[in-house]
Amino acid sequence: MxxxxxxxxxxxxxxxxxxYDPQIPYSRIIPDEAERSWFFANVCTHDWNVEQDRGRSWEEAEALLIEEHPEREEHIRAFRRHWHEMVxxxxxxxxxxxxxxxxxxxxxxxxxxxxxxxxxxxxxxxxxxxxxxxxxxxxxxxxxxxxxxxxxxxxxxxxxxxxxxxxxxxxxxxxxxxxxxxxxxxxxxxxxxxxxxxxxxxxxxxxxxxxxxxxxxxxx
Missing domain, CATH: 3.40.50.1000 (HAD superfamily/HAD-like)
Incomplete structure (x- = not known):
């Protein structure tokens, strides 16, 4: 002892x-595996998500990404919208x-x-x-x-x-x-x-x- x-x-x-696995809802939202991998590597990245853990609001987080990737607005907003599926x-x-x-x-x-x-x-x-x-x-x-x-x-x-x-x-x-x-x-x-x-x-x-x-x- x-x-x-x-x-x-x-x-x-x-x-x-x-x-916890963000791939769960996104395997449906972005069915193509290569596109989904690109999205997590370049848009809703780990570093981006960590800032919400540090206290940044989802509104601010989404706005930052939508400004950079306006064509991905729905995919970006889906992260918080479908968070419950990740757990x-x-x-x-x-x-x-x-x-x-x-x-x-x-x-x-x-x-x-x-x-x-x-x-x-x-x-x-x-x-x-x-x-x-x-x-x-x-x-x-x-x-x-x-x-x-x-x-x-x-x-x-x-x-x-x-x-x-x-x-x-x-x-x-x-x-x-x-x-x-x-x-x-x-x-x-x-x-x-x-x-x-x-x-x-x-x-x-x-x-x-x-x-x-x-x-x-x-x-x-």
């Missing part, structure tokens, strides 16, 4: 607790693990790169996102992972001791950001691996079912 005293467990959300289900096994940790009385919070409005929409569709003690949403604080300041902000907000905190994220860069802030952190692959990683830190959650499928989102 680890000699490290873990008292705080912090979950990322996208691709840890809920699935089709939860990872039920990871959710069950998180719920078991909360049921044990462990201190569980969440830290996520998420636009403010879409996060509130996600909470309505996935009520388990209201169960942890609290959440830091990048769009609310104007900071994004892996900026070390967002981890420090989260720790201050929720009174976390960094040396007693473990963070779970699917992005290696975000894991490294947490470590730079003095946290312990693990790279999320799947729930089975996460249980093993937590056990290595002396955190033994209650047994949860293995091999369960994705949870169906509740409707807002």
């Amino acid at each position: 680890s000699s490290i005293d873990i008292r705080h467990i912090v979950f990322d959300i996208g691709k840890v607790l809920i699935h 089709p289900h939860a990872y039920e096994d990871t959710v069950a693990l998180m719920e078991s940790l909360i049921a044990e009385g462990r201190d569980v919070t969440m830290l996520t790169n998420f636009a403010s409005d879409t996060f509130r929409e996600a909470q309505k569709r996935f009520p388990f996102l209201t169960l942890p003690r609290g959440v830091t949403v990048s769009g609310d604080v104007g900071l994004i992972k892996p900026d070390v300041e967002i981890y420090r902000t989260h720790a201050r907000t929720f009174g976390l001791d960094p040396a007693a905190t473990i963070f779970i994220d699917d992005s290696p860069a975000n894991v490294e950001g947490a470590q730079a802030a003095g946290w312990h952190a693990v790279h999320f692959v799947d729930a089975q691996r996460l249980r093993a990683d937590l056990a290595a830190y002396g955190v033994q959650p209650l047994d949860v079912l293995d091999g369960v499928g994705p949870a169906v989102a509740t409707q807002a």
Whole structure:
């Protein structure tokens, strides 16, 4: 058993607790694969979307792209309009693990790169996102992972001791950001691996079912 005293467990959300894939609606909106790849590489890019996670409004974000690509207006507006399709289900096994940790009385919070409005929409569709003690949403604080300041902000907000905190994220860069802030952190692959990683830190959650499928989102 680890000699490290873990008292705080912090979950990322996208691709840890809920699935996220913008290709889902766009495979219908732009059926041609080459054209769709071009669109994501040149119009609604990852870097463009990250700025909404940092707090930029969708209205401003859409206006910037429409000015540059007026012929793509409908495709650009479709990103927010069809966002709900990009998050089709939860990872039920990871959710069950998180719920078991909360049921044990462990201190569980969440830290996520998420636009403010879409996060509130996600909470309505996935009520388990209201169960942890609290959440830091990048769009609310104007900071994004892996900026070390967002981890420090989260720790201050929720009174976390960094040396007693473990963070779970699917992005290696975000894991490294947490470590730079003095946290312990693990790279999320799947729930089975996460249980093993937590056990290595002396955190033994209650047994949860293995091999369960994705949870169906509740409707807002």
